[in-house]
Amino acid sequence: MSRRVDILPVLAILVGVLVLGLSAVTLADDGITDKEVTVGAGLDLTGAVANRGVNIKAGMEAVFNRVNEAGGIHGRKIKLVAYDHVYQPPKAVINAKRLVERDKIFVMMGHLGTPTTKAIMDYLGEKHVPNIFPATLASIWTNSGKWHIGDLATFADQTGLIVDYLVKERKFKRIASFYQDDEYGLDGHQAGKARLKHQYDRAYAVEVDYKRADIDFSSQAAKLKESGADAVILQAVYREPPRLAEQCHAIGYHPLFIGVSAIVLDKTIELGGKHVEGMMGVEVYPLPTDPGAFLDLYRADMKKYFPHLALDTTNLYGYQKAALFVEGMQRAGKNLTRDSLLKAIESIKDWDPGWGLKYSYGGDNRRVMSRAARLVSVKDGKWTKASEWMELQETGRK
Amino acid sequence: MVEILTSQVVSGLATGCVYALIALGFVLIFKATDVVNFAQGEFVMASGFISYTLLIRFGLSYWVVLLVTIVVSGVMGVILERVVVRPIMDAPIFSIVIATIGASTVLRSSAGIVYGYDVLPLPTIFSKDPIRMGVLSFTVMDAGVIGSSLVIMMALYLFFTRTKTGMAMRATAQSQTAARLMGVSVKGIFSLTWAISAAIGGVAGVLIAPIIYLDPNLGVIGVKAFAGAILGGFGSIPGAIVGGMLLGILENLSGYFFNAGIKQVSTYILLIVVLVVRPSGLFGAVAVKRV
Amino acid sequence: MSNRDNRAPGPPLLTVDGIETFYGSIQALKGISFEVPERSIVTLLGANGAGKSTTLKSISGLVAPARGSVTFKGQRIDRRPSEEIVRLGISHVPEGRDLFPELTVLENLKMGAYVRTDKRAIQASLERVHARFPILAQRRAQLAGTLSGGEQQMLAIGRALMAAPTLMLLDEPSLGLAPMLVEEIFGIIREIHASGTTVLLVEQNANKALSIADYGYVLETGTISLAGDSRQLLKDDHVRRAYLGQR
Known part of the structure; x- marks a missing residue:
């Protein structure tokens, strides 16, 4: 019994230290000193x-x-x-x-x-x-x-720009979406869908998805070809666009590929070689x-x-x-x-x-801090500007 | 429609052939030594980097590179067997399997330290241009991968059935004691088995890396190949080949008829169905009973 | 056998001297010594677990004796691995035959000649084995695992003969066979011996074994309890009671 009594002062001190410690934390933010x-x-x-x-x-x-x-x-x-x-x-x-x-x-x-x-x-x-x-x-x-x-500028806003460009400037009738099946790919994919519907009363010609670790897109290529889409919007990263383009070309299908800023990397060209020539993308800051x-x-x-x-x-x-x-x-x-x-x-x-x-x-x-964007395309193995800078409007999903 | 379907099957078969080669590596080592080598996928990855180095840094010609890569991969297999597996050969199988998992991590990290985690394009002699033959539509690459894989499989078949060493390898897989009594050096056969498995993995790497690009995580393709080997009945050589090929085709068709999510799990759905219907796999050995 | 009375016991081909063999911490052999003279048939008798198979394994190198020595043709072989010992001329037909069940009959025989390189000599051996066991020629393309018990035993012996051994170690060749087949197997052992091969035979059928052997050794719990000329052993009361089932 006496042992339990002895513990009490220790506990009291512990609680005191804890309280002091907590109050110290609330006084200043973590991770910052004068130095x-x-x-x-x-x-x-x-x-x-x-x-x-x-x-x-x-x-x-x-x-x-x-x-x-x-x-x-x-x-x-x-x-x-x-x-x-x-x-x-x-x-x-x-x-x-x-x-x-x-x-x-x-x-x-x-x-x-x-x-x-x-x-x-x-x-x-x-x-x-x-x-x-x-x-x-x-x-x-x-x-x-x-x-x-x-x-x-967000992927959603960028996709709005892509849709406008494809419909208004290129006068394309059939537009497909190739997207990564996660929060990243869905962001632009849904925004594009909304833009097509509300602005132009249309829908994607076909929607094909892929998973992050996928390495083969031959079934996606086949579906895209069957849809007869003139352009394919890419909500992807740098690995997939070259491989998709190769596999589309392999079955004799040559649409315009156009992607958000995540695909605008030198790596995309290094991996894709001649298969990504003519591919377009959106840039949100200079080269x-x-x-x-x-x-x-x-x-x-x-x-x-x-x-x-x-x-x-x-x-x-x-x-x-x-x-x-x-x-x-x-x-x-x-x-x-x-x-x-x-x-x-x-x-x-x-x-x-x-x-x-x-x-x-x-x-x-x-x-967000900037909404600048411009279009670029692959010319002679280099990302080359295809439009002047513009300020994007909000087209994110609502 | 028919043309698109056939092209799906052909390109699936090409991927499937690579799965089959890797699965063969799993099965050969398992049959000979009872070890499941989880570093098999890393042989594929390593050979990709070896051939990348030889092609890009040393500028050697493709066929020389292929040959050197196969030899170096084989040597790597022997080293892995000598250094990692042999010292603990008497330990429980579970420990050995864990050791191979450790080896795979070491190989993957080493590649990352040396080459970085960037994705690299590996050149190949097979172009990605389309070929059309009636309703068949495929790329030179597809044909090259399928052709090369079949050549390797045929060469292995001849080795196992027509040569004394091949016969000794099969014999050792069936009874190590009897093989020793015949004068076979079982340790030598183990080393040779690892060398051959690693070399086949090396071929798979040279074939697949130009298609799916090269990076230290390339070895995860081994997981698919492993599923292919189980599908065929782990321990059966024809099973590994058919299992791997089936898997490649099935993946493509399920991606075509359904979506990426179904494609991703189709492998495992098929695996479960096959194992429920035939627990020993498609080619599972109906054990030859000794009287 | 007529040659038994006038045989000239040759110099020892194999000398086993005080071997002790362990499985983990269990001592299976506690100092076994015997000799196998050239061109003889020697048999090891004893109950299950007496150490007969372990003795053969210690000779062929499947297990290594911890103490003692095995000398074959004047060379120490007790520290050598099996794959070298077979090259010196010792073929071991293990208990349960240990065939390669998924190799064909012919492939099993070829495996028997694994250590030999002279293709014509191997072909000659194969023809001799086929002549002695016509059934193996008939079934050459069949998987070994699909043979009957008697056929498997013949294949096991045939496979051992393919190495052209000087000394053949036979472990329970008649085990599980029908009486007619047992006769056949013993006939074959006699033939092998007649053609110049020395035989060390482990048998549960002591009567049969002693009837063809020159010498016999009786093992009991890892030691040799009795040794002698097989004719004497056949008359020995202890042997008759314990191993010949006679009172």
């Missing part, structure tokens, strides 16, 4: 879209390295902690918990993949950890409340080789920090995210909190980092 701010990222570094993960990480690190070497932002260096989720939602969840609870990140930055980011969005919201510029242009980040914010002060800085930083990596749309994608984040941090000032950072990012209006395109928060009630 450092910890940024987390979940990327695919070894899986099906590892090419994207590796390059996005490099692009972000190039910016952070330069900023840190110059003394950081308001005296704070940026520390990036990135984990590999292999493009698998369950792993993404484990990584997010590790980042938030063990590494105590201040924000999540550039989290890769639609299904993977969707798997962690509620958790981040609960923990009040901002989900900044996830590396997926799904429309969901732009309308899911305060903790989520996207950077570039790594375009002129502009911001792009000069990008090229210099990449050469300095990642000399072995080729300049590529994907590392530029990561680079511009980080640059936009740094701009937000600058604006938030010395007294940085998660709330003040988000407010600072939301204050960005007509900001041109130096490449001719402007970032402006919002519009159409959407939490």
